[in-house]
Amino acid sequence: MALGPRMEFRQTQSLVMTPQLMQAIKLLQFSNLELAAYVEAELERNPLLERVSEEPDIEIPGAAREEPPAPVTEEARPGDWMEAGEDQSRASMEARLDTDLGNVFPDDAPVDRGSGPSSGSGTLSDWSGGGERGEDYNPEAFLATQTTLADHLEAQLSVAETDPARRIIGLNLIGLIDETGYFSGDIAQVADLLQVELAEVESVLRLIQTFEPSGVGARTLAECLAIQLREKDRCDPAMQALLANLDLLARHDRNALRRVCGVDAEDLADMIGEIRRLDPKPGLVFGSGVVHPLVPDVFVRPAPEGGWLVELNSDTLPRVLVNQTYHATVARTARSSSDKSFLADCLQSASWLTRSLDQRARTILKVASEIVRQQEGFLDHGVRHLRPLNLRTVADAIGMHESTVSRVTSNKYISTPRGVLEMKFFFSSAIAASGGGEAHSAEAVRHRIKLLIDAEIPDDILSDDTLVQKLKVDGIDIARRTVAKYRESMNIASSVQRRREKQALRAESAGA
Known part of the structure; x- marks a missing residue:
């Protein structure tokens, strides 16, 4: 057979990772917080996407009342937003879309206060309690903030130290104290960074160790306990020997401790009791930041007729729709090819996002329902009746791939009568x-x-x-x-x- 170039047609099938498919896969493994952040970014980027608001409409005196949107019928495409009166003029449509409900009240506009503190007419500024609110009014300025450990130590440093150079050293040392109250840095590196003597840094660290809470700034557990004992005037030689042998205390080897400390059993028991009354992590009395509550993605409740009800947590599902009316309005004014291409891309991206969100919700519900069906014994009788379960079992039961089930169960939580549990909890070896x-x-x-x-x-x-x-x-x-x-x-x-x-x-x- 002679070798030479030739042309031939071949028909094959292969899976192509389109941008839309990649987006659907990415949405599937997002947690509710990551999904909310992603949708917010899409809302800012895509003008055709619109958030569905459940807040009641605000009545504006003197403003024209807007007609409510027409209900979506079964023939309407999911995710589309249809509104009555699509034949409105472009000017009226743009005027309505530009309305900002938060800034339509002029200071001299009449306000109906029949249900307020007093009847009669008045201005909106009368509701402010007598104070003038300028444009820079910020309600968040009145919110109480939580004092952190660093703030508490810096406040004490500003009072205890007047030398500016030593204050700078102290601020650097405070920045290296972790949330438990321990100094996690290296004083030699701090001295080299600030070009000061090592003894000066050690002196400032000893000053910080006198601050409240007692024991803060220590480098080891023994040093933390020693600081607290010195403040109580209880750091005698026997107690120092005990602190130097905390490993024996952890092993409860009291015979060795009596020999090392040179005390009898009664004195040793008193010393151990005193150690236990100390705080090994003094910094934890201060908050480490805002703690976000764990929000479940799925709720599981007992059904009235027996069995279990599985439903999605609607609060974690972003509600976004495609504003078809706005698209039609803008499309009529688009002239250049770049504008038309941008508008088409936005419409396609918005449609795919709404469909991907709907598919994500359906997939999570399907996987959660199968997990509940497989683990009914656990829900009825407790953890001793938890069955061995793997991804393949669930995937085969619902007709999906294992990788899809794995993505669905990542960073997702189910609220059950046994507590809020991660979906991965229900999968265990046999x-x-x-x-x-x-x-x-x-x-x-x-x-x-x-x-x-x-x-x-x-x-x-x-x-x-x-x-x-x-x-x-x-x-x-x-x-x-x-x-x-x-x-x-x-x-x-x-x-x-x-x-x-x-x-x-x-x-x-x-x-x-």
Whole structure:
């Protein structure tokens, strides 16, 4: 066969990642906060997108009343915004679209105050309580702000130190104190950065360590506790020896502590009690910032006739529509090809966004409904009845790909009678049953291990081997190393450490 160039036609099928498909995939894995930020950016960029407002209309004296939008029928395309009176003139349409409801009241406009503090006519400025509100009036200026740890320390530094150079050093050191109150920087680097003596930086740090809250500015736990004990005049040599051996205290090795500190058992118990009354993280008394509440994406409620109701949280779903009326108005005035191309791109982008948001909501609801169906035992009886579940099981049940289910369950939360849980919580590996029965969920096995350890007594501490035997009695076939891994993942100490802790607590309660 001779080699040479030739032309041939070939028909193939392949998946092309179009911009619209990439947008739909990206929206699917967004959390509700990320989705809200993305939609806000699109609203600013695309003039054809419009947010659906649920706020009641504001009556404006002297303004023409606007006709309500016509209802969307079944034939109307989802996401389109139709409005009655599309034959209005362009001038009237633009005048209506430019209306700003927040700035239409002149200072001398009459206001109906029949339902206000007093009847009669008056101006809007009469409602301000007598004060003149200029254009720079900012209501947020009256909101209370939370004092941070850095603000609290800087206020004390401005009073305790008058030297400007030392104040600059102090401000740099305060900036390196974390939210727990510990100094996390390097004083040598601060000295090199500010071109000052190392002793000067250490002196300013010691000054900061005298500020409130007590123990702030420490570099280690022992130093934090020592600062608090010195303020109470309780940092004697025995206590200093105890602070130098906190590892022995963590292991509850009281015999070694008595030898190191040179005290008897009664004095050591008093010293340990004093240590426990101190604050190991003094900076946490101040807020670290605004804490945003966890907002679930899906609600699961018991149905009146039995079973469970699954519904989306409408508050987390952005409501945006395509303003077809505005598009028609602007399209009639577009002359250049660039204007027409820009308008067509905006219309296509807006339509795809509304459809992608609708598809995202439907997909989340479908995946959540299948998860609830698979985990009804957990919802009815608790975590011990959590079934092993993987992405493939859910994907096969709803006719989707595993990657789609994975994206849906990322950063999404379900509100159930058992609490607000991440969707990933319901997916766990399977632990084989010892009798050949139904497999157990790894999360249910962890819960069972925790219950066994919580129920143990100081004279009968359960080792990992004993836990394996007890779990086999319950029909759970599990290896010892797996028990140890689950125990460590729940931050539960070993049997030796637990025995020391519980015996120490029993001795303290007996002494009290």
